[in-house]
Amino acid sequence: MxxxxxxxxxxxxxxxxxxxxxxxxxxxxxxxxxxxxxxxxxxxxxxxxxxxxxxxxxxRAWNIAPFGTFFVNTAIFSIVTTTGQIATGMLAGYAFAVFDFPAKRVAFYLVMSGLMIPFTVVIVPVVQLLADFGWVNTWQGLLVPNIASALGCFLFRQFFLSAPAELGEAARIDGAGEWRIFWRVYRPLAQPMIAAFTVIAFLQNWNNFLFPLVVTSSEHLMMISQGLTIFQGQITGTAYNLLMAGSLIAVVPVLVVAMIAQRKVVEGLTLGAIR
Amino acid sequence: MPPIRSKARRSMPRPSIARRGRARHWGTASAFVLPVLGLTVLFSVVPLVMVIRRSLYAGNIFGTNLTFSGLANYREVFATGGGHALIVTAVYTAGFVAVVMGLGGGIALLLDVKLPGLRQVRAFFVIPLVVPPVATAFIWFTFFQPGTGLFNRALAAAGLGQVSLSSATDAMIAVIAFGAWQFFGEAVLLYLAALKTLPRDVLDAASVDGASAWQRLRWIRWPLLRHQTALITIVATLTGLQAFTQIYILTNGGPQGATQTALYYVYDQAFGLGASGSTGLADAMSVILFAISLIVTMTQLALISRPARGAQATRTVPARMGRA
Structure with a gap:
């Protein structure tokens, strides 16, 4: 052209x-x-x-609401849940791709059903469960339900299914144990996939609004998105300059990270959808 | 879920790196699988069973004093504006999908033109997807403010009437406009990825033979993209069904329920101002919402398992379900 x-x-x-x-x-x-x-x-x-x-x-905006606390909380939440989603997803995906074990098919369908059940549909019973555990307004209530990702498990399974078998066989002949084969041979192979998944999982966790909104109400556990709504309530009337200043504070860090990791962001956003 | 099963059957027994000796790896395998399995069952499967069961019972939010009440909750949902919420969901989702697909497809076609600099521009369309939607929703909130908002200043300058979030029609336009602005970059990226898979030599040959840009789009690109278009439409539909942030920030479901979608109805009944100490209505609406998204997901899986005619086969997973 x-x-x-x-x-x-x-x-x-x-x-x-x-x-x-x-x-x-x-x-x-x-x-x-x-x-x-x-x-x-x-x-x-x-x-x-x-x-x-x-x-x-x-x-002025920074001083009206505890933005420092919001950022620290958001960072803790995003780092812990993203790490958890990658670790658990990679392990389970690897096991589904590699091992043969009893009830494998049932286990796989149960995990995959997680992809068919949007969180929004089960939001009410999940909060009821957390209330039964006494976990409403706690860190464990925020973190534990977000540690596993069915999508991550599926993507890593697809990845490991297409990984070459010879590498593992060679390591096994050399006497390596199963954990060692996973950690030393196959995990390094998955590095590009881990990077792309990390970026989108991190951004999604960072921006998660609905879940923290229904699980927490105390300010010391609040994350940036919910914190902004509190901030809006605290500024008076039409102080839209402060509202925009608060929004700017929330946008800039993410924008900087996304621009630095631009290629991985694009890769991550198209991962899992169409390939 | 027949499509998943058939997909799994195709890939599971392939002996790529799969090993035999099930007894030996039983321990390792279960340790690897258990965290995801346990958490998915506890926080997805069990809650789904709970919500379906509870939708058939009357009782308070803590689940004590449950009494079977058949379809009473469902009847009550329709008696308390639930039907309207479903219509609002349909209107919102249709508008959202139309704008997202139009903008996404159009801009992807532009960026696919081989001209210097266009590759770099792609990064801009990622921005609305990745920055916190609450923050950007506030920007759009100020756009609609009476008198001083950007849109009203522009309308006043053009000598036209004003828009307001307290008008039912304008409020719906506002949530659709912001929702689409926030998400259309995803459609751009997915369409760009799809366009890359098209056979370049066929397009070039058509070009040499004198086919105009419109003819190439109409007779070559579009037929090859139809399958992907269906899939991207479904991804957008699933996202539209789960719209929450824009409604929470811009309209709170108002005015008078004009932008209260099914999900917002659930939120309002269970946690918001409409909360009444009973979750029966929220449970029933959740089940209806689940049925709708299940139908959409099934369509998606059916499309995935049926390879595209003409175009090369694509692999897709039911992703992007968690965007609220």
């Missing part, structure tokens, strides 16, 4: 520019609004750009 005529090329670039603007504009609007004064915010004819950037809005 190198033979495209100039008007056609220009049209493509123009449409792409509009599409990019569709994504970027709301984010730029957020930055601009976060730096405006309250008077500029409520003026219907005010400039779209912050005339005298109010950098102080960011620190």
């Amino acid at each position: 190198t033979g495209m005529r100039l008007p056609a090329k220009a049209a493509v670039y123009a449409l792409v520019a509009i599409s990019v603007l569709l994504v970027v504009f709301p984010l730029l609007w957020m930055v601009a609004a976060a730096l405006k004064t309250q008077a500029q915010i409520i003026d219907p004819n005010g400039s779209l750009l912050p005339v005298h950037p109010q950098w102080g809005n960011l620190s």
